[in-house]
Amino acid sequence: MISRKNNPFKTLSALLLVPMILTGCAATAHEDQQPSVVVTTNILADVVQNLVGDQAQVHTLMPANVDPHSFEISAQQAALLNDADLVVSNGLNLEEGLQHQLEAVDAAGKEHFVATDHVQVLNVSGSSGAADPHFWTDPVQMIDVVDALASDLQELPGIQAEQLNEDTQSYRGELTELEQQMADSFNQIPEESRALVTNHHVFGYLSKRFGFRTVGAVIPSGTTLASPSAADMASLAEAIRTSKVSAIFVESAQPDKLARALADEANIDVQIVHLYSESLTLPGEPADSYLKMMQVNTEKITQALRN
Structure with a gap:
């Protein structure tokens, strides 16, 4: 009979557990020593992760x-x-x-990288000078942000500059390739068909980069929190009929009820095409990274407008 006092299996289990505990503690200590980067949007968080890899803890708020x-x-x-x-x-x-919290970050003097401080800002189409925040729809603008962001990341304690530079250059190459892929795809669309109607003004930067016309938006604003008036809907319906628009592009995370009402108002046969314009999807879904999101959107826009 094995004595409960001197159970060899229990002793062996305890000995095997010790290195596991030590490994876990070492991993926790390593994470605690890494800089913490907190990113508001999941699009920017994906970009940050591509630059820092496992050199920092990247926390995504959205x-x-x-x-x-x-x-x-x-x-x-x-x-x-x-x-x-x-x-x-x-x-x-x-x-x-998040404006209140971000203002508190600035008031506390914390390191704060604002992406749109490093782009050539456009105004929202049809607005009275409102700045457009949706710069990422133009990958060339994203390259400028990546260059500036890498400079700030390099200042964080524990970040190895050589590795950061290598990863940054690799990602810049992917962004350059993305811009060429988009241009090649959009070149399949006849010039007279390069007309965009969206659920709100989100593709201004894409339009400027790749030569699209912005006919209008269901919500005539750069934010989804605004709402269209009856006059806005009637005006856009007339513009759709005049421009012979073949598709209305809506954000996949937003209801398409207004877009369908607009199509009925215009009284024309028009596609409702869902894009991933302001948020990435869950891992394993079609737009789970910035690069994939842009590639999927490019394919959908091209398919909807080239015929």
């Missing part, structure tokens, strides 16, 4: 399939902002529900 204009953070996420070594945000009021 989950997949959310509207950045209406998103609000929890108390736990607010604490992450307070403890961050670097906060990365989009800017130009995209994160409308």
Whole structure:
């Protein structure tokens, strides 16, 4: 009979458990030593992750399939902002529900990278000078953001500059390739068909880069929190008929009820095409990275307008 006092199996289990505990402690200690980068949007978080790899802890505030204009953070996420070594945000009021917290970050003197400080800002189409925050629809603008972001990331303690530079150059190459892929795809669309109608003004930068006309938006604003009037809908319906628009592009995370009402108002046969314009999807879904999101959108826009 094996004595309960001197059970060899119990002793062996305990000995095997010790290195596991030590490994876990070492991993936790390593993570604690890494800089913390807190990013507001999942699009920018994906970009940051491509640059820093496993050199930093990257925390994303906005989950997949959310509207950045209406998103609000929890108390736990607010604490992450307070403890961050670097906060990365989009800017130009995209994160409308986070303005108070981001202002607090600045007031506390924390390191804060605002992406739209590093782009050639456009105004929202048809607005009276409102700045457009949706710069990422132009991959060339994203390259400028990546260059500036890498410079700030390099200043974080524990970041190896050589590795960061290598990863940054690799990602820049992918963005350059993306821009060429988009141009080649859009070149299949006849010039007279390069007309965009969207659920709100989100593709201004894409339009300028690749030669599209913005006919209008269901919500004539750069934010989804606005709402169209009856006159707005009637005016856009007339513009759709005049321009012979073949598709209305809506955000996949937003209801398409208004877009369908607009199609009925215009009284023409028009496709309702869902794009991933303001948020990435869950892992394993079609737009779970910035590069994939842009590739999927390019394919959908091309298919809808080239015929």
